Amino acid sequence: MAQQNTELEGIGKLRSGSLFMILAVLLAAIGTLVIISAGIASSMFSAATGNAAGIIASGIGLLAGIAIVILIGAIVGLLGVLRVRSGFSILKSLGKDVGIGETGTTLYLVGLIIVIIGALLTIVIVGLPILVLGEIIALIGGILIGIGFYRVGEIYNEGLVKIGGILIAIPIDLLNFIGFILVYVGLGRVRPSPMVTQQPLVPQVYQVGQGIIRNNGYAYITLYSSSPASVISAKIEGANIMSSAINPTVLQIGNNEVTIFFGNVQSLAPNTTYIITLTLNIGGNIINISTAAVYQP
Numbered sequence: 001m002a003q004q005n006t007e008l009e010g011i012g013k014l015r016s017g018s019l020f021m022i023l024a025v026l027l028a029a030i031g032t033l034v035i036i037s038a039g040i041a042s043s044m045f046s047a048a049t050g051n052a053a054g055i056i057a058s059g060i061g062l063l064a065g066i067a068i069v070i071l072i073g074a075i076v077g078l079l080g081v082l083r084v085r086s087g088f089s090i091l092k093s094l095g096k097d098v099g100i101g102e103t104g105t106t107l108y109l110v111g112l113i114i115v116i117i118g119a120l121l122t123i124v125i126v127g128l129p130i131l132v133l134g135e136i137i138a139l140i141g142g143i144l145i146g147i148g149f150y151r152v153g154e155i156y157n158e159g160l161v162k163i164g165g166i167l168i169a170i171p172i173d174l175l176n177f178i179g180f181i182l183v184y185v186g187l188g189r190v191r192p193s194p195m196v197t198q199q200p201l202v203p204q205v206y207q208v209g210q211g212i213i214r215n216n217g218y219a220y221i222t223l224y225s226s227s228p229a230s231v232i233s234a235k236i237e238g239a240n241i242m243s244s245a246i247n248p249t250v251l252q253i254g255n256n257e258v259t260i261f262f263g264n265v266q267s268l269a270p271n272t273t274y275i276i277t278l279t280l281n282i283g284g285n286i287i288n289i290s291t292a293a294v295y296q297p
Contacts, residue, residue, distance in 0.1 A: 007192040010090030013083045014152065015187040018180045020080025025177045027073045071119040078116075081108045081145075088148055096155055101148015104141045111138025142176065143169045149183050160186030203227040203282045208255055211276065211293030213268065219260040219276060221291050225251040230281040234260045237275040237290075239267055251280075268295040 085105035091098050114134030121130060146169025153162030160182045167179030204226040211221030213236075229251040234243035245261040260276070268274065276291045 006090060007094055010087045010094070011152075011156075011187055011190050011192070013087030013090065014149075015087075015184055017080045017083030017085075017087060018184040018187065020076055020083060021180045022177065022184065024073045024077035024080055025173065025180070027076055068119075071116060075116070078109070078112045081105050081112065084145065085109070091152070091155075096152075098148050098151050098155075100144050101151065104144025104146075104148055106141070108138050108141030108145060111135065111141055114138075139171050143171065146170070146176075146179065149179075153186065156190045156192070158186045158190050161190070162186075203229065203285075205229055205251065205280055205282065205287075205289050207289075207291040210273075211291055213262070213265060213274065213276075213293045213295040215265065215295075215297035217261055217263045217265050219262060219293050221258050221260070221276065221293055223251060223256045223258055223278075223291070225253060225256060227253060227282060231258065232279040232281055232286070234262075234276055234278045236262060236265075236268070237277055239265075239274065241265060241267075265295065270295055270297050 082105075085102060088098050088101040088105060092102055111134045114137060115131060116134075118128070118131030118134050146165045146167070148165070149168055150162050150165030153159065153165055164179040164182030164184075164186060167175040167182065170176070170179075204224075206224055208222040208224050211219055213219040219234075219236075231246050231249050231251065234246060235241065241262045241264075243260045244263055247259045248256065251258075271294065273292050273294050276293050278289050278291060280287050280289060
């Protein structure tokens, strides 16, 4: 049950992280369109009034606005990829083959951080190549994340997650956006199967019928064993007589005819039933079992 809860937590983090990624794309796309539209309108107004300084100011404002929107989108995406990374990490710790997704999030994080730095430095020329470098690293990370989501879909047999993973792995923003939507919806339908813990079978060794003790010191008993076991020793209770030889010393599965040599048994009362305690080793566990045998000289 604890593992199932942990598994649900990992899936939940992947899903919420996907939602953040969707919001990041929406924010960047809508914000950029709004800023570009506003910039074009401002430039047209400045051109109509013959205000050259206004046109230049509009252009600078447009670039700055786009940089700010990219920065905000990158921060939201950063929060999303952190949650996705946490989800992959949890599932990986449970033995799920999603390590490639975790690697992808690492690259994506590095790329996003570089994008943020590049966006902050767009006021100088050096910011543009840094921005491009960050986008390339993030793109590679995104491909690996897509593969990771595809494997999640395979593990839980959820087609939407698999399709979403494929779309995320394709370096086209629109397809990535659709992919995260499919992953978000698909993960909402994933329900991990409860872990069924099979209880190990407890080995059983017991006597079949009744044993006999002869005056020559030999005792004969039949033992049934459900698994291989070693006979360590035997003792006649009440008389405190220990065995000096046992054959066979290893019990096989099924009935076993066991001969035990006790030596001098003249102190035993004829036609009396005695308890013979056998010490066994079953799979490393030492146990004692009681058997009954009649002394028949």
